[in-house]
Amino acid sequence: MSSGTCQPHHDVFADVLTAGLCVGLVISYLPQHLRIILAKSSEGFSPWFLLLGSTSTVAGVLNIIVKQWEIVRCCHVLSAGNCIEATAGIFQLFIQWFCFTMILVLYMLYYPSHLKFATVDVDGRPVKTEIKRDEWRLSITLSWIVFLFTAFFASITFLLLGTESSPDSVRLSSWATFLGVSSTMLAAFQYFPQIVHTYRHKVVGALSIPMMCIQTPGAILMVTSIAIRPGTNWTTWSPYAAAGILQGILLVMCILWKLRQRELGLDDFGNPLGCPDMQDTPVPVAQGPIDGERVPEAVSAAVETDIHNVHEEQVTEVTPLLKQDEAPSKGKDWLGWIRG
Incomplete structure (x- = not known):
């Protein structure tokens, strides 16, 4: 799309790349979503990792909306096909935000019940109390922060877009730069809490190695796809470059812990292989005489x-x-x- 007009601009390479990445993003996140659902546990995630990732992707989506707002406004004079083609970059980053935020939602839904509340020892028997454990309380607080951050930043963005007549205004340009830099910084720090968390626990937990195997090299394509879109600059693609590098470090660590678990005969949550799932009980549960029935x-x-x-x-x-x-x-x- 040429500058200052609403003439459609066709780029076959960019369109094919963006379409492939949109499908690839959904496919890459599915193993992580299904892993949490099937395991019925989100143990192994750092709540700080989910906070920083969710806020980073929100800022990234809002950045590209501001940078391509002139293109969005042209949709009322373009055909549906040309509008979708022109705004495919926005849709791509929206999928990234939605899929990552779904991890946070599943994390809260499948948070292990035995880790939510503290237990006390009564005559040698652990009894669950109504006192929230520190990490569960932190997870609730950070989830609210993500919600408020999203609502606040989205409100400011669309308020500016509705009041500024020129897409090149200083306020819009400054706000887009702020969103891009914020997204980059959040993405840069996003993986540090998770890397530290995974290193300390020395187990993979609910993290999905297949997801990271797809997304780590896919970060190169993601950056390329955003960079060639009209109206974008380094503030738009830099968060995904930073996230890709750090995700690669986390991937290598998870592979090493996976090999270590296999040598020690442990599953991804640190339980001995062949033993019943004991994540939802405060103490190990005895097995019955028939097919390992829990008693x-x-x-x-x-x-x-x-x-x-x-x-x-x-x-x-x-x-x-x-x-x-x-x-x-x-x-x-x-x-x-x-x-x-």
């Missing part, structure tokens, strides 16, 4: 036996770990193994 009743019966020192047998067919010929005094050793 939390066995734990409850054993705890009650130890507390009240009942000398009668508590053996049922669903508590195979408690032998009938064992003295009740051995229950303490068994409980010590559970609490260990």
